[in-house]
Amino acid sequence: AQTVTQSQPEMSVQEAETVTLSCTYDTSESDYYLFWYKQPPSRQMILVIRQEAYKQQNATENRFSVNFQKAAKSFSLKISDSQLGDAAMYFCAYRSGATNKLIFGTGTLLAVQP
Amino acid sequence: DTGVSQDPRHKITKRGQNVTFRCDPISEHNRLYWYRQTLGQGPEFLTYFQNEAQLEKSRLLSDRFSAERPKGSFSTLEIQRTEQGDSAMYLCASSLGGSPDSQYFGAGTRLSVL
Numbered sequence: 540a541q542t543v544t545q546s547q548p549e550m551s552v553q554e555a556e557t558v559t560l561s562c563t564y565d566t567s568e569s570d571y572y573l574f575w576y577k578q579p580p581s582r583q584m585i586l587v588i589r590q591e592a593y594k595q596q597n598a599t600e601n602r603f604s605v606n607f608q609k610a611a612k613s614f615s616l617k618i619s620d621s622q623l624g625d626a627a628m629y630f631c632a633y634r635s636g637a638t639n640k641l642i643f644g645t646g647t648l649l650a651v652q653p
Numbered sequence: 654d655t656g657v658s659q660d661p662r663h664k665i666t667k668r669g670q671n672v673t674f675r676c677d678p679i680s681e682h683n684r685l686y687w688y689r690q691t692l693g694q695g696p697e698f699l700t701y702f703q704n705e706a707q708l709e710k711s712r713l714l715s716d717r718f719s720a721e722r723p724k725g726s727f728s729t730l731e732i733q734r735t736e737q738g739d740s741a742m743y744l745c746a747s748s749l750g751g752s753p754d755s756q757y758f759g760a761g762t763r764l765s766v767l
Binding site for chain 2: 543572574576582583584585586589591630632634638639640641642643644645646
């Protein structure tokens with residue numbers, strides 16, 4: 540069975556600095572997708588960035604980028620120029636190409652210090 | 654595009670009562686998902702619809718849980734004979750299909766069973 544592990548329960552970053560959130564996953568499949576979602580306190584989950592496993596190029600969305608290491612089964616999220624609004628719980632998620640369900644990690648709570 | 658809408662936002666019920674939640678997906682999305690999220694955890698998959706057909710169900714979805722999507726638009730999730738262990742946030746998501754078929758989430762319904 541596929542699993543997603545986020546080993547950092549909490550992280551903190553200074554405003555305008557860069558922070559990297561870690562995610563590892565376990566799968567024997569070759570066709571899959573990876574996602575990072577942001578869940579602000581008491582607000583809905585927002586899709587931050589996505590990566591197709593067959594793409595070698597790391598995905599980038601404005602200040603958010605990923606470091607996708609397929610052989611190591613690692614999918615970290617880098618947030619550049621951190622802003623107060625980035626404070627949230629961040630979830631890494633995996634989806635097999637054969638199913639439609641997302642498998643989530645336990646999340647990393649990011650605090651942004653002014 | 655009004656996003657995924659869930660109703661109610663909060664529900665408090667007594668143990669043994671039945672509850673029903675509603676989800677309205679993004680209008681052009683033909684896929685709809687239900688997840689359950691408990692405190693400090695990532696969401697867990699419950700079930701998935703493509704149009705009106707329920708194509709995948711988790712073993713988490715006991716016989717007290719039933720989900721429907723009768724006309725391929727909105728969906729309902731009913732929990733019969735609620736138990737205290739059912740207390741959680743119930744999240745709905747929708748997607749358009751294709752690749753990578755990103756899922757977009759609603760704000761959730763928070764259920765408290767007393």
